[in-house]
Amino acid sequence: MRQSDPRPIDPAVKPARGLLHKQTSFEHFELTRFEPSDDLADWVEHHWMILYDLGDRPPYTQRNLSHPNQHLVIDSRGETGIFGAATGVFETTLTGSGRVFATKFWPGAFRPFFGRAVSALSDTWLPVETVFSRTSAAMQEEFTGLNDPVAMAERMEELIQAQLPEPDEKVGLARRIVTFAEANLELVSAGELAEAFGLGLRALQRLFDEYVGVSPKWVIDRYRMLEAVEALNAGGAEPLTELAHRLGYFDQAAFNHAFEKLTGAAPGVFRARVD
Template sequence: MTTGGPGLPRGVLHQRLQHGEFQHARRAPSSRLAGLIEHYWHVSWDLRDLPAQTQETLPHPNVQYVVEPGLTAIYGVHTGRFTRMLEGRGRVFGIKFKAGGFFPFYGQPVSGLMDSSLDPSTIFGSSAAGFEKQILAGDSIDAMADVADQLLLTHLPADDPNVARVSTLVATVANDRSITSVEELASRAALTKRTLQRLFDQYVGAGPKWVINRYRLHEAVAQLQAGVAIDWTELALALGYFDQAHFIRDFRKLVGRTPAEYANKERQP
């Protein structure tokens, strides 16, 4: 079940668990943080006395501050799908920075965090330990969101106009499926291709080509989840691929199955 918050989660490969309870809620940050934070999220599950289940999500071009007992860290952009075995009872709280929104806190090229993580105390000092304790003691996502607001507002960095510029470009890629090349994005941004690549390296943590490819594959997954009949060649071309074979290779590499295999599995009860 998903409740509240700004929009539905995107890139979740399995929209339902086979059994047990699963909840995913989201909340918007304080208006003063809206330019830096996409949203807060909270996931909880109860599989006590039930078999463990695998949940998988596709990568996004966002840094995440994740709070979970024994696993709390700030995670850079990950290039592959995230796979997690859910068992017993548990919960996780996360801060999803906007694309580019972590750079003002970090002050270094975010690409250095790709496929790696950072101790939160590196950014938030001694406040990090107290933040984790308060989040883990929180009894609702609203209470946790208030704690997150307090932490981030206390450490609010100076304004950086490039954050809005970059986050707008990434949002454009996410929402406009006609953008299938770096050249086209650079043209829309009125930037040279090299300048665009440097901007993404520093602020996003992944190159524009990677971001475009991931969001086009997100689009493919969303269409398959919708259960509509699909012409694979037509879809591949619409998403910017030269041929169906290239699209299928990329899809299988990221999702772990071919589009047809994934669609068949999602249709199973």
Template structure:
């Protein structure tokens, strides 16, 4: 079975997060491995509130959570977030999440994820046939993952050729730093630029250009944790110059790469 990824891309100051919470990823059931990236579980018991920031992936998430003592269990579907996502954690709580592969959510919902972009929608509205997730409260990890797997498999997801194409192209952008231009990606896929843009909008929820830029920002943020020559990194990631990289990272996390590197080193 494919193991869940171990990187921390998208998490702002991951070392600090891991000091504050229990964070883990679990692989989905074999029948979902081509459509679900992983389950992600977080638990916390804090003496003081803590705010976490995330530069999201181009992926839809199913999120079930209890955010504090006495709070109700809530369930929602979170679309692709183009902005810095922030959540304040306090007291004791938990999250049980499912991250779908970019382009895969439509196989479960039957509808484009574009209306979900930058939105969080109640689960009962986004996936009305899924069933109840209230039983997740208090379940051990493996049982919680099995419950989520069963509910998702019950939707009988059927990836069509467009879903498969969107997933494959988004995955290529994620892993191949040679993909720097939408026109080149469209040509290699045998599509017109307009057709590629329509495919990503309808199946991923955002444009191919945004996906290319987001994965480059993810890598720049992750690399900021070590010794970095920003001019060299900018060239490696396909930026026209160092200033361009600095602008994009600053827009994504609200501080320059150098300021972020200094902050996490402290």
């Protein structure tokens, strides 16, 4: 018996993070997110849906910074499957009208479903039937007939519940370490992260390869970049030098180089586009 139903997330309380040029993004699509039912709260971070109708407007390419998670995605464009983290910038082009519905697993939580190192999913995707009892084609056809996002979330949860794996203590450890990295943006090295949890560097790297799908250093750097994007998206008067130091960079030049290498634009240029 379900202990609760999926419920909407208030974006004012828990804003979406990682959308490059967020204001422009929301001029092209609507994003709705849902907390999972209590039954799956240890496995699923949230469900999300993008709904778009561009009418006669030209195609729109959305660019995101991925988090260290895996997603089960039902896409009306036919790109339905299991997606790993994109180590660079993830891009997708929207045309006409459509929707994407997805379930985002907690960092570390997809490994027991997948049965092997989730690093095999990074920068790629696989059909739904690689892991679950339904095919991508069947899931896409079924979701075409659903118009209620809560019903979509419930259907996703039924699919996951049917193949719920045995508890795995390493899932919780991986999630705790990733959460720590997200909360401590002054971290700059994987060695610091390993030391914080009493692990050797190689042990931490093996854990992340198996359960997170990306390296500890990638996670550290990605959360710093996610915070940078959010700060720049918000505008504001925080000097770039102060932002760089807050994120653990030695100086603004190092921050500028890292940001431009990832996003293709220097922080000052990015902020100017927002303003």
